[in-house]
Amino acid sequence: MEILDGKHIAQTIRQELHEQVESLIRxxxxxxxxxxxxxxxxxxxxxxxxxxxxxxxxxxxxxxxxxxxxxxxxxxxxxxxxxxxxxxxxxxxxxxxxxxxxxxxxxxxxxxxYHKDVDGLHPHNVGLTALGLPGIVSATPRGIRELLMRYGITTEGKHVVVIGRSNIVGKPMAMLLMQKPYLSLPKMSAASLGDATVTLCHSKTRNLKQICLTADIIIVAVGQPNLLTADMVSEGTVVVDVGINRIDDPSSEKGYRLVGDVDFQHVAPKCSFITPVPGGVGPMTIVSLLQNTMQVYMDSITV
Ligand SMILES: NC(=O)c1ccc[n+]([C@@H]2O[C@H](COP(=O)([O-])OP(=O)(O)OC[C@H]3O[C@@H](n4cnc5c(N)ncnc54)[C@H](OP(=O)(O)O)[C@@H]3O)[C@@H](O)[C@H]2O)c1
Structure with missing residues (x-):
């Protein structure tokens, strides 16, 4: 099992952005x-x-x-x-x-x-994502795509189960994963990842466990601790935990700690790759916001 270290990858991307900014200043x-x-x-x-x-x-x-x-x-x-x-x-x-x-x-x-919508939530940008055209991609799905790519995890032909259908995570994530990469123009194709067979699950989904057991990759964005348990995951699955939940912890200085939606302790040993919480998707979301801002800036100076 390997940890998908979002904190480390985000630091690397911040360094890359910093170098780009220094070059602009020069x-x-x-x-x-x-x-x-x-x-x-x-x-x-x-x-x-x-x-x-x-x-x-x-x-x-x-x-x-x-x-x-x-x-x-x-x-x-x-x-x-x-x-x-x-x-x-x-x-x-x-x-x-x-x-x-x-x-x-x-x-x-x-x-x-929508030209300034660096969260990628405006219907115009969501529509571009749905069509596989260049635009501003919602920050969390963009961060997950980048994280998978930087670990060399491909999605072509794989079964990806996305749990959660929110407008900010689940839906745009599913759209990115199912795209034909060749529809993307060069600006996006640098980070394109698609051609997956995607199953999008939500609170009304029946047989979630059976669906998850057939997944190569599971992306969970629900907001419930321990939603994904070890009996729902096959050996070798890649698990991406988007959830951020505060749970009481009197032993912590703040009185709480952050956990994801995955029963990490029991799921991790079965995975090929897994994100931790904290230190997985969270830092990637923040750095994607910076990448989106750089993208808008570059568009503005090349127009
Ligand atoms: N790490 C990050 O950067 C980041 C970014 C964004 C969000 N988050 C976290 O990710 C989590 C989800 O956020 P969100 O905004 O996407 O949440 P949301 O808008 O509340 O959506 C939650 C989704 O989970 C589904 N769901 C609820 N219970 C379920 C169940 N038992 N089985 C299957 N699906 C179920 C819901 O289904 P219905 O549609 O049927 O209600 C809904 O689609 C939260 O913990 C949030 O804090 C983290």
Missing amino acids: RGMRVPSLAIVQVGNNPASTTYVTNKLKACREVGFNARLVSLPADISQQQLLAKINELNSDNSIDGFIVQLPLPSHINETTVTCAIN
Whole structure:
């Protein structure tokens, strides 16, 4: 069994991005710039936002936090998004989710200029992903694709089971995996991975265990500790655990620890490769956001 070390791969990619930024500076060009909009101060969101801003600054991007109060109206938030849409000093921006319940997330996502949508969640970018055309790919699936590729794991002809059908992970992941790679233009084909036979499972799926037992690769994005247990996994399977769950742990300083959706202790010995939580998909998601920002920046200077 080999660990898919997302922390290490993300560090390598950050180094690559840093070198790209240094080269831009040497040529007298401006550096890429990302803004993050955070509404309210949900502690988990604050941690994610802090990590994203830190990663941005580490590679030499300009990073800006736009912090807004939890009781901001939807209209005020949309006005702020419009401002960022037309701000030429920003290459891309994201609105950290989840948003307070009085704000409609879909309305907000659709209000972002899709050229600046570095989370890849705008319907335009999702549509490009579905068609296998170059666009901005949702950060977590992009990170998983990159992680598999950097470990030399191919998907052609393999049965990949994706558990979870969310718009940010499960659906775009399934779309990327089932693509004919030749549909991708050069910009995307550098990281293309497709030609898989994909089964997309969700809470209404019957016989999840039987389906998983026929998988070459299982990608779990549900948000339930121990959803994937050892009896659901065949010898040699590749397992990617997207889940991030807080569970009480009085022995930890914070009073909790993070676990994924996989019963790691019992599943790992059966796997050829497996991601840990933390240190697997999480760091890859953050670095994909940076790669998306670099992609938007490069598009803007080559137009
Ligand atoms: N590591 C990262 O960078 C990263 C990024 C994004 C998300 N996450 C984590 O990944 C997890 C999933 O996030 P998400 O936003 O994709 O979640 P989500 O929107 O809540 O979707 C969860 C999906 O799991 C399915 N599901 C629920 N119970 C199930 C069951 N018993 N069997 C099979 N499928 C089941 C749901 O099915 P229905 O559609 O039928 O309800 C739904 O499609 C969360 O822990 C989240 O924190 C991590």
